[in-house]
Amino acid sequence: MNAFQAMVDAQFEDLNLGSDAIWRAGGAEEGLPVRIRYRSPEGIVGLQGNQFDLSAMLLDIRxxxxxxxxxxxxxxxxxxxxxxxxTIKVIGLAGIDARKLVRTCEVALLAPDDPDDP
Structure with a gap:
């Protein structure tokens, strides 16, 4: 393990930065226990005198x-x-870091099933 891998692992394992999760490829029944790191960047974009608040929900996975x-x-x-x-769903893939250790994914919150729905 090199210094970059150790630094990435320390960030994911930190209780303040990382979260426990179950990753289910393609929504499969069986999942893999992982650590994820949320990122919610926010940007204000101006266009023709108007300002738009762009927010995205991103997560990092090793x-x-x-x-x-x-x-x-x-x-x-x-x-x-x-x-x-x-429960969240991966809706897009962003970049991989320069050391090819972490992938950023765009995600969206899945609404819980409504027990009243037929």
Whole structure:
């Protein structure tokens, strides 16, 4: 392990930065326990005198844990007790860092199933 891998691992394992999750490739029933790191960049874009607030929900995943994240993968984010806090779906893939250790994915929150729906 080199210094860059150690630094990335320390960030993901930090309780303030990383979160436990279950990564389900293609939404499969079985999942893989992983650590993720949320990022929610926000930008203000001006266009013809108007300003638009662009916000995205992004997460980072170590490529050592999920070698090929893909659109359609589903991630169950766990709370401190190990219960599912929220479920998100990968809707786009952003870049891979220069050292090819971390992939950034755009995600969207999946609404919980409504028990009243037929």
């Amino acid at each position: 490529l050592s844990e999920v070698a090929e994240p893909a659109e359609g993968d589903v991630v169950d984010v766990l709370d401190d007790e190990g219960a599912i806090r929220e």
